[in-house]
Amino acid sequence: xxxxxxxxxxxxxxxxxxxxxxxxxxxxxxxxxxxxxxxxxxxxxxxxxxxxxxxxxxxxxxxxxxxxxxxxxxxxxxxxxxxxxxxxxxxxxxxxxxxxxxxxxxxxxxxxxxxxxxxxxxxxxxxxxxxxxxxxxxxxxxxxxxxxxxxxxxxxxxxxxxxxxxxxxxxxxxxxxxxxxxxxxxxxxxxxxxxxxxxxxxxxxxxx
Amino acid sequence: xxxxxxxxxxxxxxxxxxxxxxxxxxxxxxxxxxxxxxxxxxxxxxxxxxxxxxxxxxxxxxxxxxxxxxxxxxxxxxxxxxxxxxxxxxxxxxxxxxxxxxxxxxxxxxxxxxxxxxxxxxxxxxxxxxxxxxxxxxxxxxxxxxxxxxxxxxxxxxxxxxxxxxxxxxxxxxxxxxxxxxxxxxxxxxxxxxxxxxxxxxxxxxxxxxxxxxxxxxxxxxxxxxxxxxxxxxxxxxxxxxxxxxxxxxxxxxxxxxxxxxxxxxxxxxxxxxxxxxxxxxxxxxxxxxxxxxxxxxxxxxxxxxxxxxxxxxxxxxxxx
Numbered sequence: 104x105x106x107x108x109x110x111x112x113x114x115x116x117x118x119x120x121x122x123x124x125x126x127x128x129x130x131x132x133x134x135x136x137x138x139x140x141x142x143x144x145x146x147x148x149x150x151x152x153x154x155x156x157x158x159x160x161x162x163x164x165x166x167x168x169x170x171x172x173x174x175x176x177x178x179x180x181x182x183x184x185x186x187x188x189x190x191x192x193x194x195x196x197x198x199x200x201x202x203x204x205x206x207x208x209x210x211x212x213x214x215x216x217x218x219x220x221x222x223x224x225x226x227x228x229x230x231x232x233x234x235x236x237x238x239x240x241x242x243x244x245x246x247x248x249x250x251x252x253x254x255x256x257x258x259x260x261x262x263x264x265x266x267x268x269x270x271x272x273x274x275x276x277x278x279x280x281x282x283x284x285x286x287x288x289x290x291x292x293x294x295x296x297x298x299x300x301x302x303x304x305x306x307x308x309x310x311x
Numbered sequence: 312x313x314x315x316x317x318x319x320x321x322x323x324x325x326x327x328x329x330x331x332x333x334x335x336x337x338x339x340x341x342x343x344x345x346x347x348x349x350x351x352x353x354x355x356x357x358x359x360x361x362x363x364x365x366x367x368x369x370x371x372x373x374x375x376x377x378x379x380x381x382x383x384x385x386x387x388x389x390x391x392x393x394x395x396x397x398x399x400x401x402x403x404x405x406x407x408x409x410x411x412x413x414x415x416x417x418x419x420x421x422x423x424x425x426x427x428x429x430x431x432x433x434x435x436x437x438x439x440x441x442x443x444x445x446x447x448x449x450x451x452x453x454x455x456x457x458x459x460x461x462x463x464x465x466x467x468x469x470x471x472x473x474x475x476x477x478x479x480x481x482x483x484x485x486x487x488x489x490x491x492x493x494x495x496x497x498x499x500x501x502x503x504x505x506x507x508x509x510x511x512x513x514x515x516x517x518x519x520x521x522x523x524x525x526x527x528x529x530x531x532x533x534x535x536x537x538x539x540x541x542x543x544x545x546x547x548x549x550x551x552x553x554x555x556x557x558x559x560x561x562x563x564x565x566x567x568x569x570x571x572x573x574x575x576x577x578x579x580x581x582x583x584x585x586x587x588x589x590x591x592x593x594x595x596x597x598x599x600x601x602x603x604x605x606x607x608x609x610x611x612x613x614x615x616x617x618x619x620x621x622x623x624x625x626x627x628x629x630x631x632x
Contacts, residue, residue, distance in 0.1 A: 211586065214586070215582070215586045219582065250448055250575075251448075251495050251498050251499055252505075253504060275601055275604070276600055276601055276603070276604025276605070277596075277597045277600045277601050277604070278600065281596070281600070282593055282596050282597055282600070283588070285407060285592050285593075285596040286587060286588040286589045286592045286593050286596075287588060289589050289592050290588065290589070296588065299588050303585065303586065
């Protein structure tokens with residue numbers, strides 16, 4: 104770092120210019136980070152873990168998965184997801200029942216989306232492209248490039264104090280939460296849902 | 312953290328239909344007959360029969376879509392009234408599709424499900440062992456390239472001049488530089504993405520309602536509108552005309568395409584099934600949402616509740632790139 108005095112100066116200049124622009128433009132410092140920034144931070148951190156040489160050997164994959172999930176969990180609002188997925192069935196539940204559901208649904212989402220994605224990672228590129236913010240809600244648009252095909256992924260986020268948390272993911276326009284909501288609706292019974300969740304998340308471990 | 316196409320099929324988003332396919336040989340003729348039977352059923356099916364559109368894919372947005380003519384009925388009439396526990400932002404909802412034929416659809420869903428495990432999966436797996444993945448991706452590109460006329464016509468019918476231009480450019484580039492469509496230099500070198508346009512979308516564009524949900528044997532999820540669209544599509548797909556007057560060849564090519572595609576995403580369907588509380592409902596809803604999204608090009612506008620007033624900074628690959 105010391106060796107690159109010039110680079111450092113340049114960085115300082117850019118920083119100052121950025122600050123100057125902010126002040127001049129009268130842009131108030133945001134109370135919360137931008138949703139796009141949050142999403143990028145999440146993707147970058149997960150990619151860092153996935154690309155880390157240390158975790159490339161198969162015996163390290165479990166650890167890699169654990170770390171990546173831990174990062175992801177920081178950005179997902181599983182309670183909101185659960186409530187939205189359970190819809191009507193959520194309302195008459197006791198807090199203990201709700202917590203039980205949230206715990207199980209969290210593991211389901213982890214297994215379906217995170218573990219599957221992490222374990223199938225083969226250098227796919229993820230571009231976090233754009234955001235739209237409206238009050239406390241936001242959508243962040245991203246694209247996964249796999250075998251030359253672009254898969255559009257939209258994250259829906261909700262602001263909670265100074266954080267933006269994901270409460271739904273749409274892959275090619277298909278909402279994860281809405282899809283589960285439809286399925287659970289056809290059940291009418293909370294117990295049946297819990298029973299299925301338990302069997303599913305505990306049943307078979309995802310392939311190593 | 313998202314990844315391969317495979318993962319798109321998992322969980323709630325299993326839009327990949329399970330279509331049973333028979334292995335080549337005598338059974339092949341049966342498939343041909345079945346396919347023709349399906350066509351015969353479809354073609355006379357009146358478009359008007361799509362009747363009341365359950366439409367209303369509004370994800371709770373004031374953002375009325377200018378183009379969703381037939382689909383703009385108000386949501387909320389269905390059972391999702393006020394379950395959200397008072398948190399309005401959670402209550403984004405899209406209307407489901409009418410499914411009066413559910414018992415029949417569920418039956419064919421079960422048939423397709425069995426066919427996947429008994430026929431499509433083993434055949435695709437064997438095929439995948441013979442050909443390396445790169446080759447299979449190339450084969451997929453070839454089939455994709457042959458859909459250019461279909462896409463061109465539909466892009467034009469929907470007034471998408473830019474989309475049509477891209478389709479044409481892609482076809483020329485990929486047929487030449489891409490060696491008969493095997494490669495996709497249009498995407499990799501020129502950043503021209505596939506334009507997924509078909510007659511189902513064109514019908515939707517002109518306000519034809521989607522009608523009721525249908526789950527076809529072998530072909531999987533569809534709607535009345537999309538079934539009509541698929542029938543029209545098959546006339547404009549170049550694979551139908553490789554050997555004129557020999558529909559069996561077209562069916563064979565279609566079968567090959569399905570096997571090729573399945574071999575590239577073998578785990579998808581099983582994962583989708585495993586992680587679905589009700590796989591039938593999961594597939595129906597995923598199909599409907601996926602198609603509505605495609606038809607309205609909603610993603611191009613940012614989709615649901617934040618659409619209005621936002622600048623079109625994000626344009627996904629399947630619309631205009």
